[in-house]
Amino acid sequence: MQPIISISNLTKTYKSGHQALKRVDLDIRKGEIFALLGxxxxxxTTMISIICGIVNPSSGTVTADGHDIVRDFRAARTKIGLVPQELHTDSFETVMATVTFSRGLFGKAxxxxxxxxxxxxxSLWEKRNTKIQELSGGMKRRVMIAKALSHEPQILFLDEPTAGVDVELRRDMWGLVRELRESGVTIILTTHYIEEAEEMADRIGVITKGELILVEDKSVLMQKLGRKTLTLNLSEPMTTIPAELGEWALTLKADGNELEYVFDTNAERTGIPSLLxxxxxxxxxxxxxNTRQSSLEEIFVNLVHTPAGEAS
Known part of the structure; x- marks a missing residue:
């Protein structure tokens, strides 16, 4: 299937000399939820801003639904909705007026x-005739999302959409994201709430220092890079681990009352039975x-603190 977003050899170096992106290659599939973590x-944000036509790339190409974002900017941008990190909208307009106006900007009837x-x-309908300046921060965030959806985009970027917002909005927004995905809209999100990416995303991309170091299906990522921890609550405490158990690299915990065994998924079928x-x-x-599997957050922290070339 043709990717709905295709990024090839994308770089961005600012006048200060800071290289924000280093030869990024990425294809995003139609209808998926893709989480970009870093x-x-x-x-x-630089990558998102380039795709949305806000920032010019230094080199490379990007297409959105087959339209080059530079040569065919208007057609490409019409396909995209963006919810930026920063709140910026006309404070003196009403909710209804600003959302309706946003639709008109894209030439939509x-x-x-x-x-x-x-x-x-x-949950903005009751506030439709309220001026933006009179809304709370959470309500203003909702307005930004409504504006991004006003022209019925096929691609929706959510750049830290739930940062600093209330639990109710977060719940409403993720319900809306699921509904949009079911209707065929492609969702690309960045988030500091990694548990949200773990729950919502189909694929995960990890970027650090301008380099995209990993792109993987979430389930495959969890299986390949995740670790499990087996904790055994002993009937009698131990002071030292017998040499005969040395091959499992066990750790004594809780004043000798627990044995801990950390293993990857490949060792699950053989390591545990032989240990027992x-x-x-x-x-x-x-x-x-009991066993516990490492979270996406733990995998992410390990990835971004691993020297380049060792992430795989």
Whole structure:
């Protein structure tokens, strides 16, 4: 399937000499939720700004639904909705007026029913005649989302959309994201709330220091780079780990009352059964056991602190 966004050899160097993006290549599939993760200053917002035509690239090409973002800017931009990090909208306009005006900017014919649905989905309908300056910060964020959706884009960028907003808006927004994805809209989001990416995303991209170091299906990423921890609650405390258990690299915890075994998914079928058999042979009993899988956040932190070339 032809990607809805295709990025090839994209770079961006500012006049100060700072290289924000370094030869980024990325294809984003139609209808997926793609989460772009990276620390502050990694290049996430720069990449989004280039795709949306806000920042000019230094080199490389980007197409949106087959339209080159430079040569065919108007057609490409019509396909895109953007919810930026910063709140900026006309303070003296009403909610209805500013969202309706945004639709007109893209040359779309009036569609009151569509605007009404968006405002209701974002719990803004009761505020439709309220001036923007009178809204709370969370409500202003909702207006930004409504504006981005006003022209029925096929691609929606959400740049830190839930940063500093209330739980209710976060819940409303993720419900709307799922609904949009079901209708075929492609969602690209950046977020500091990595648990949201873990719950929502189909694929994960990790960018650091301007380099896209990894792009992977979320489930494959969790399987390849995730770790599991087996904790055994011992029937009797231990002071030292017997040499016969050395091959499992165990750790004593909780004053000798727990044995901890950290393993990857490849060792799950063989490592645990053989460990438990050896413990039984040695007469080491345990009362309980549990396993915990590493989170996407732990994988992300490990990736961005791994020297280039070692991430795989």
């Amino acid at each position: 620390p502050n200053g990694a290049g996430k 009036p569609h009151p029913a569509h605007i009404e649905k968006i405002l209701k989905d974002l 058999r050896r413990m039984s042979d040695l007469g080491i009993a345990f009362k309980d056991l």
